Each structure stands twice: as C-alpha cells, then as structure tokens.
Amino acid sequence: SNQGQHKVLITDPVDQLLLKILEDGGVSVDYRPDLTREKLLSIVGDYDAVVVRSRTKIDKEVLKGAGKLKVIARAGIGLDTIDVEEAERRKIRVVYAPGASTDSVVELTLGLMVSAARRLEEAFQRTRAGKFEKITGTELHGKVLGVVGFGRIGSKVASVAKALGMKTLAYDTIDVGKVAAHVGAEVVSLQELLKQSDVISIHVGMKRGDPAVLGRMELDQVKEGVLIVNTSRAQAIDGEALLQALKTGKVGFYATDVLWNEPPRTKWEIELLNHPRVSVTPHIGAQTVEAQRRIAEATAVALLKELRSEEN
C-alpha cells in the first residue's frame, strides 16, 4: 500500500537503475539531478531520505531543515561532503557504496600517470593544431611509485604499477603491512616516501576538515621534478604550496581528477588549472557505465535496508 510510503529525493545524476530498485522497493522517488542548494534547502523537509553525489553538500544548515530525514545515501564513496557527526547527532543514518568504483578509479589513475609521464595532453593539442613534433617523456618502468593512502584504490594501483615494473612504496596511517606484502609494496614513513618517489599517487580517505597530507613542508621534501597524481580529494594537498612548487619546478607535473572547489573558483586554483604542467579531469573517477551501475545497485540496496529497519 502507499500508506506511509517513504519519499526519497535524488539531488545529483545517477544511473536509472538506482531509481528502479527504489521504486520496485515501494518508495516514492523524486529525481532532481541538478537541484540547486537554495531549492534543496526549501524542499528537504519533505523527505525521508536523500541520495547525493559529491556536488551536493549536506551540512548543518541542510540538516536543520530536514525534520523527517532518516537516511542520507551517498551514491559513491567520499563522505567529506556530508556532516556525518551532525547527522549522527540527529539519528540520521549515512550509507554509501564502498568499493563499487575502485576499478574505474584505478584505471583513471594509471591513465593520468601515463599521461603525465608522456605529456599526452600537450601531445594531443599540438598534433591537432597541425604541429607534428615529438615530445620526449619518461618511462614509468623502473621508477619508484609512492602510494599515499593504501586502501582499496591505493593498493590496487600498486599492484598494477608492479606489472609495469615500478617499485612501490606504501604509506598509510593504519597498518597496511599485510596487503602491502600481498601486492609487493614496501611500507615506509611519509618522509621516506617523499624522499624516494619519482611518482606520488594520492589515495587517502578524507573527512570534513582533515588537514592536508602534503603541506608546504612535505612538498619541500619531494624529489626534484616528481610527478604527482591525485584521484582522491584535492584537500589532501595544500593547493597554494603546490602551485609554488610547480612554479619552481620542484613538482614536475600534477595530474588530478579533483579540485578544491568543483568547479574551480579561487584565483590560485584557476592559475594552477592553467599551468602548462598540470592536467585536470572533471571528477570522472567513478564515471563509467560499470561503476555507476554498481554504485546504483549498492546505494539503493543499502538505502532500502535502512528505511525498512526504521519501520521495525
């Protein structure tokens, strides 16, 4: 019956499978993939659950107006855009889809790494402009890769890098010895990683307000000309310090899928985006047909489970 039917609001673009599973599960779904923040604030009070991606921020102000809200579902993995503590305080459950996008993010990471080493962005642009000239790159084979954040994505990047003939160092704040041994990586301190790596790939999980892992001090310690790849969160790096390090050549290349503001807003961020030794993709790590399907399924199932447990 429709009596007491739960209402779910989806605020960002998701695979249609997510809507289908929710509707088959008996909930009423409003799909508003480009809902503005103002509109969200004015209607969120009507809903039992919201489904968001990284674009939509669920902060104190949104939660304050969400009197009926029981579940926040993140169709993806990063919870840095959600005030999880405030949600917990209000007894609102938070669900997400860990692991569903791992392979897609790993593949994009490798793409960015190869692209940085071979200057692919510049090569494509030059060729299209009619300049058929060679650009000299570097090999990844035989180089040292430092993986910062050795979880699902970081450890898998390490195993692919091993297949390319890279030597991999792993740094994490938790004990990752077992998985590192399994994929043939050596666990080191952050300092050691910074000192030895030719390529640094960042895969840390960030919570709201976490400090940068690579700040000014850490960027001072890297190898001259290091390539840095980031498909996790921009906030893992001090952006202004990074821009400085790019200008001096201390950092040789920065290839990233994430920015501090998406889309970029601040002056230094736009300068960084336009730097000739920076390549940026628009947060497409999880944006594949396969990952979006898996995310849709995992998110919908987790959301329905929480709504049902609410009823009992």
Ligand code: NAD
């Ligand atoms: P995970 O939780 O499996 O791994 C994250 C690891 O980072 C954990 O082992 C954790 O201990 C470690 N970590 C946290 N803080 C650290 C710090 N200060 N220093 C060192 N290590 C630290 O997560 P995952 O699934 O591997 O995802 C990794 C990152 O990728 C997350 O930030 C996630 O938001 C991001 N991500 C991005 C996209 C995209 O579209 N670009 C898609 C999916 C995930």
